[in-house]
Every structure is written in C-alpha cells, then in structure tokens.
Amino acid sequence: MSAEALKLLISRVEKVAIDLPKGRKGNYRRLLVTADDMRASGLKVNDAYVAVPTLVVPGTSISFAEIEEYLEWLLDHGYPVVSIENPIGGPLDTGINPKLERPLVLEHFLDYLQNQSPEKVKKVIGLFQSYAAFDVIRLISKNPPKFKNFMPVFFLDNPVGFNGAISIVAHVLRWQFMHVGIGLVKQVLNRFWGGAFPLPRGDAARDDYRRRELHDLWVWWKNTLKNPVRGGIRELLDICRYRAEEDMQKILKAGYEVGMFKHAGDQLLPIQQTLKYAQNLFTDKLVILDGGHNDLFIQPKNRKQIADTMYIEK
Numbered sequence: 147m148s149a150e151a152l153k154l155l156i157s158r159v160e161k162v163a164i165d166l167p168k169g170r171k172g173n174y175r176r177l178l179v180t181a182d183d184m185r186a187s188g189l190k191v192n193d194a195y196v197a198v199p200t201l202v203v204p205g206t207s208i209s210f211a212e213i214e215e216y217l218e219w220l221l222d223h224g225y226p227v228v229s230i231e232n233p234i235g236g237p238l239d240t241g242i243n244p245k246l247e248r249p250l251v252l253e254h255f256l257d258y259l260q261n262q263s264p265e266k267v268k269k270v271i272g273l274f275q276s277y278a279a280f281d282v283i284r285l286i287s288k289n290p291p292k293f294k295n296f297m298p299v300f301f302l303d304n305p306v307g308f309n310g311a312i313s314i315v316a317h318v319l320r321w322q323f324m325h326v327g328i329g330l331v332k333q334v335l336n337r338f339w340g341g342a343f344p345l346p347r348g349d350a351a352r353d354d355y356r357r358r359e360l361h362d363l364w365v366w367w368k369n370t371l372k373n374p375v376r377g378g379i380r381e382l383l384d385i386c387r388y389r390a391e392e393d394m395q396k397i398l399k400a401g402y403e404v405g406m407f408k409h410a411g412d413q414l415l416p417i418q419q420t421l422k423y424a425q426n427l428f429t430d431k432l433v434i435l436d437g438g439h440n441d442l443f444i445q446p447k448n449r450k451q452i453a454d455t456m457y458i459e460k
Contacts, residue, residue: 150187151221154179155214164254167246174251175210175231177217178263184221192224195457197268199226201259201297203252204443205276205306206244206381207234207369212362213443223453228270230255235373242376245384248278249285256285260296271456272300275442277381279305280388287393290400301405301456303442304412307390308424355445362444394427405431407442407452414439 158179166172181196200220204213210231220227232251235242259267274282279302398404406428410417425432433455435448
C-alpha cells in the first residue's frame with residue numbers, strides 16, 4: 147500500500163455531530179476522498195469512476211483503523227472512496243441503539259454526499275459488510291425512490307439477516323466459540339503443527355495470513371465487548387430477530403441492483419443457511435469466495451475478484 151494513500155485517508159477523516167432518536171446527541175466519523183484529492187496526492191484515478199466513489203460501511207465493532215488497508219487498496223487502484231465509522235460507545239453509553247441510529251447515520255451521510263458535499267459526487271457504489279447490511283436495507287426499504295439515482299448499485303458482504311431464525315444461544319456460541327475461540331486455537335495450532343490451513347507450509351504469505359487473523363479476532367472481540375449494551379445485547383437481539391428478505395424484495399422491485407459476496411468459511415453466518423435464503427434473491431449476483439467473516443478487510447487475497455465484480459467499465 148502506498149504512503150500517499152495512507153496520508154490522504156488520515157487527512158480526510160472528520161467528526162460530525164448528529165441528532166439521534168429520543169433526544170440523544172451523537173457523532174460519527176466520515177471520510178471523503180475525491181478524484182481531485184487523489185490527483186493532488188499523485189494517485190491515478192480510474193476515469194470511469196471520477197465522480198462515483200465507493201461507499202464502504204463496515205459492520206459492528208469495526209473502526210476506520212481496521213478497514214484502512216482496504217481503503218488504501220481502492221485508492222491505489224484508482225477508485226475514490228467514502229466511508230463512515232459508526233460509534234462503538236463505551237460501558238457507560240447504555241442509551242446507544244444501533245437498530246435506530248445506524249440507518250440514521252447512513253442517511254445523514256448520503257444526504258450530505260448528494261446535496262451538501264463541497265466536491266461533486268454524481269453517485270456512489272455501496273459496499274456494506276456484515277451488520278451494515280441492516281443499515282442500508284432498513285434505510286432504502288423505508289423510502290425506495292429516495293436514493294435510487296444516487297446509489298442504484300450496492301453490494302452486501304457476509305450480510306446478517308439472510309440466515310432464517312437464529313436463537314440467541316446459537317448465535318452467541320457461533321460468535322464466542324466458533325468464530326473467536328476456535329479461530330484463535332486454529333491459528334495457534336497451525337503455528338506449531340501445521341494441519342488444515344488456507345496456505346501450505348513454505349508459502350511466504352503464511353505468517354502474514356496468521357498475523358492478520360489473530361489481530362482481527364482480538365480487535366473485533368475487544369471492540370464488541372467495549373460496550374456490552376450495544377454489542378452484547380442490542381445488536382445481538384437485532385441480528386437474531388430481524389429477517390431481511392421481505393425488505394430486500396421491496397428494494398429489488400424498486401429497481402436497485404444488489405449483489406452479495408459470501409465467504410465460504412464464515413463460521414458466524416454459515417454459508418449453507420445464507421444460500422438457502424439468499425440465492426433466490428440475488429441469483430447471478432451472488433459471488434462465493436473463500437475465507438471468513440471479516441476477510442473483506444483483513445485478507446488481501448479476494449480484493450481483485452471483488453473489484454472485478456463491482457467495477458464494470460462503461
């Protein structure tokens with residue numbers, strides 16, 4: 147990743163105040179890197195996407211720091227980017243309600259890009275990871291025409307809401323035991339004994355792969371538990387209760403083009419269940435990748451395939 151892209155990302159992040167439900171005041175962080183910004187930093191721009199940045203929204207407990215490398219990759223390959231970081235909150239922030247607040251943050255940012263941003267943004271291509279799928283589905287299904295011309299195409303990566311009924315106990319076990327616990331044990335065992343691993347012994351990228359996995363598991367777990375009310379109660383209940391298929395049908399009928407990336411090794415949202423509920427909705431726009439739940443951001447191996455799917459030169 148280039149130093150120019152990293153410096154540009156750091157310089158273009160700002161904190162924004164927003165009014166939230168029930169009289170709450172809050173803020174979120176937003177990022178806007180335009181084609182002009184890229185050229186001024188010596189980065190090349192893909193001509194087809196000069197005024198069409200990629201909107202990247204990560205799921206729960208993921209900060210800008212954890213998606214920084216992916217955003218750098220997009221910039222280095224010529225794609226302007228915009229993004230938001232939803233507040234994680236702390237142990238005393240018991241009023242936080244992601245079910246209500248995250249869609250409002252997304253709407254606030256899209257309104258800004260469409261109507262108030264100092265740089266001209268013609269439209270965006272959306273990429274919503276994990277829990278962020280709820281944000282865009284709830285927002286768009288509430289008023290499908292509102293962003294039809296501004297974000298006519300978006301993609302979901304390992305989205306929640308397409309796995310049928312999920313019990314709270316089952317989801318907690320997947321999260322703490324399958325995703326975090328077994329994930330940590332697997333990386334430690336493979337460090338000393340090898341065994342089943344995505345990369346063979348002797349591959350120069352093997353240690354880097356393991357380092358990325360361990361870092362992600364630790365940071366994601368730590369940030370989730372930083373605010374138990376948000377991460378351990380409200381988001382957990384929301385994931386187990388909200389089924390997104392009906393609202394997604396409204397969005398598709400309104401003419402939006404929606405695709406899905408699904409990682410086959412996702413232990414948090416198993417692929418078999420996701421395909422059962424999603425394959426009839428997304429048909430030819432369902433792309434199966436190898437890797438785990440957060441691999442969009444932590445592992446570079448699938449980035450080219452994702453880009454080849456998202457960016458169609460015109």
